[in-house]
Amino acid sequence: xxxxxxxxxxxxxxxxxxxxxxxxxxxxxxxxxxxxxxxxxxxxxxxxxxxxxxxxxxxxxxxxxxxxxxxxxxxxxxxxxxxxxxxxxxxxxxxxxxxxxxxxxxxxxxxxxxxxxxxxxxxxxxxxxxxxxxxxxxxxxxxxxxxxxxxxxxxxxxxxxxxxxxxxxxxxxxxxxxxxxxxxxxxxxxxxxxxxxxxxxxxxxxxxxxxxxxxxxxxxxxxxxxxxxxxxxxxxxxxxxxxxxxxxxxxxxxxxxxxxxxxxxxxxxxxxxxxxxxxxxxxxx
Numbered sequence: 306x307x308x309x310x311x312x313x314x315x316x317x318x319x320x321x322x323x324x325x326x327x328x329x330x331x332x333x334x335x336x337x338x339x340x341x342x343x344x345x346x347x348x349x350x351x352x353x354x355x356x357x358x359x360x361x362x363x364x365x366x367x368x369x370x371x372x373x374x375x376x377x378x379x380x381x382x383x384x385x386x387x388x389x390x391x392x393x394x395x396x397x398x399x400x401x402x403x404x405x406x407x408x409x410x411x412x413x414x415x416x417x418x419x420x421x422x423x424x425x426x427x428x429x430x431x432x433x434x435x436x437x438x439x440x441x442x443x444x445x446x447x448x449x450x451x452x453x454x455x456x457x458x459x460x461x462x463x464x465x466x467x468x469x470x471x472x473x474x475x476x477x478x479x480x481x482x483x484x485x486x487x488x489x490x491x492x493x494x495x496x497x498x499x500x501x502x503x504x505x506x507x508x509x510x511x512x513x514x515x516x517x518x519x520x521x522x523x524x525x526x527x528x529x530x531x532x533x534x535x536x537x538x539x540x541x542x543x544x545x546x547x548x549x550x551x552x553x554x555x556x557x558x559x560x561x562x563x564x565x566x567x568x569x570x571x572x573x574x575x576x577x578x579x580x581x582x583x584x585x586x587x588x589x590x
């Protein structure tokens with residue numbers, strides 16, 4: 306029986322739809338449908354109640370799903386045993402989008418130099434999703450921001466902290482008071498659906514400076530570029546391994562207690578690839 310099909314079955318059960326499962330296991334809707342038909346054919350019985358929305362498992366499907374959970378768990382334990390401190394073969398890494406321009410190239414260069422036999426696969430996503438992928442065995446390690454969801458049993462190792470600054474163009478001569486700068490300039494926000502964007506929005510709200518931004522983007526690089534060109538102001542972190550913000554921007558420290566972003570390395574509690582874990586955890590040192 307194909308372990309991938311069992312993982313997909315569990316994803317359908319968890320999300321309540323083939324589409325939700327497709328997003329969870331990073332496959333197309335049609336691929337998930339084919340996998341479930343193959344699994345039903347192998348078992349010789351229907352696993353889903355036809356015509357129900359959300360997708361509901363039959364009583365037999367529920368029994369099989371419970372067994373599948375145990376099979377997947379045991380498979381991951383066996384996989385961890387076979388990868389005991391292995392520095393060759395494959396490693397699957399996850400990165401939050403804000404690290405793709407800074408941390409990712411450093412990690413790839415370090416791994417290529419130290420472990421030339423290693424095959425590296427990379428995926429980006431938000432912190433909660435990456436932590437879930439670690440828990441599900443879809444990723445080996447992930448760089449994410451803390452805190453992350455406590456229900457996901459992952460190990461977290463801090464690799465660095467990032468202080469937040471209010472940034473403006475060097476040509477912007479506004480008084481360096483947060484209230485006045487935000488009143489006099491267009492505010493450009495980092496995506497508030499992310500943990501970092503949400504923390505920044507919460508900080509501004511505590512200062513009585515909430516409200517909808519004129520521009521909201523997913524890319525810190527794009528925000529810094531717009532601010533440097535005089536299109537507005539923003540609050541961003543001095544990202545780990547990135548060039549100093551003051552090189553191209555006027556930087557104003559935030560008043561206390563401002564949030565500080567913590568970057569973490571996430572790994573499965575069953576991970577035995579200690580050499581790789583230690584190397585990744587010290588990547589910024």
